[in-house]
Amino acid sequence: MIDMDGVLYRGTNPIPEAILFLEAIQKYPHIFLTNNSSETPESVVSRLKDLGIPTCLAEHILTSAIATADYLGGLEPGFGFYAVGGPGLHAALRVQGHEDDTDPDYVVIGEGEGLDYRSLTAGINILLRGKARLVGTNPDANLDGTLDGRPVVLPGGGALVAPFQAATGMEPLFIGKPNPIMFEQGLKRLGKPAGEVIMIGDRPDTDIKGAAQLGISTILVCTGRFSPDDPYPEDAPRPDLMVSSLAELDLIRLEAMV
Ligand SMILES: [Mg+2]
Numbered sequence: 001m002i003d004m005d006g007v008l009y010r011g012t013n014p015i016p017e018a019i020l021f022l023e024a025i026q027k028y029p030h031i032f033l034t035n036n037s038s039e040t041p042e043s044v045v046s047r048l049k050d051l052g053i054p055t056c057l058a059e060h061i062l063t064s065a066i067a068t069a070d071y072l073g074g075l076e077p078g079f080g081f082y083a084v085g086g087p088g089l090h091a092a093l094r095v096q097g098h099e100d101d102t103d104p105d106y107v108v109i110g111e112g113e114g115l116d117y118r119s120l121t122a123g124i125n126i127l128l129r130g131k132a133r134l135v136g137t138n139p140d141a142n143l144d145g146t147l148d149g150r151p152v153v154l155p156g157g158g159a160l161v162a163p164f165q166a167a168t169g170m171e172p173l174f175i176g177k178p179n180p181i182m183f184e185q186g187l188k189r190l191g192k193p194a195g196e197v198i199m200i201g202d203r204p205d206t207d208i209k210g211a212a213q214l215g216i217s218t219i220l221v222c223t224g225r226f227s228p229d230d231p232y233p234e235d236a237p238r239p240d241l242m243v244s245s246l247a248e249l250d251l252i253r254l255e256a257m258v
Helices: 017-027 041-050 064-075 087-096 117-129 157-168 180-190 204-213 251-257
Strands: 032-034 061-063 080-084 106-109 133-136 142-147 150-155 198-201 217-221 241-243
Touching: 017 251, 032 180, 041 061, 041 087, 061 064, 061 180, 064 087, 064 106, 064 180, 080 087, 080 117, 106 117, 106 157, 117 157, 133 157, 180 204, 198 204, 204 217
Parallel strands: 032 061, 080 106, 106 133, 198 217, 217 241
Antiparallel strands: 142 150
C-alpha cells in the first residue's frame, strides 16, 4: 500500500526516486491509497504521467471518495446521497448509489470545488429535516495542490465538512486515512491479510497510525510532510522502518518485513 502525495510527488514536483521504485515493485500486488477525493483515478493517472511518473494504473488507485462509496454501499446498497465536492467524489458515489437532494441517506462532503452558500444551505437543510447522516471523505485540514496553475495550499476534507458540522451540530463519519475503514478497503482489494502487507507513507498521523492499527507493517518515507528533524508526533505509533527516501528501499529489505 503506497501513499501518493509526499511519496511519489510533492505538490507539483515529482520525487525522482519514485520512478525506479515503482518499476521494481510491479511484480508485487500493490495499491495506491490517497485521501484526495476530488479527482477520479483516471485524472490522477494523467496528472502523474505529466509529472513523468508513468507506472500507476487507475485500477490500482483507491481514493477516499471510492473507499467512501464502497463502504456506504456495503451499509445501504443503492443509497441516496447529496454530495458536495469535486468530480471524483460524484463519480465514485454514482457507482454505488444515486443522487437525491430531497431526503438522501447520506450527505457526503469531499475535497474539490462545490462548496458555496447554496450547497451549504441545501446540505444543512437536508441534514436537519431528514434522515441523512453526515459523512466526510477524509479528515485532512489542508493539502498541497494547484489552483489556476499556481501551487497553493488547498482546503482538505476536514476543513470542507466543518461548516456543515458547525451549522448542524452533527459529527461527521470520516472514511479516509487514518480511519481503519480506508485500510480495510485496501486490504480487500489486495486480497491479502494485514500481516502480508506493508504501508509506505510520509505522514505519521495518517499513513503510519492508520495502518499500524490493523497490524500492517509500516515504512515512513521522509520526502513529504515529515522530516527526520521534526519531533515525532506523540499520538502516532513509530513506523517499523524510517527511510530518507524510496531509494533506500530495496526488495530484499521489503521482503524481510512481511
Ligand atoms: Mg502523503
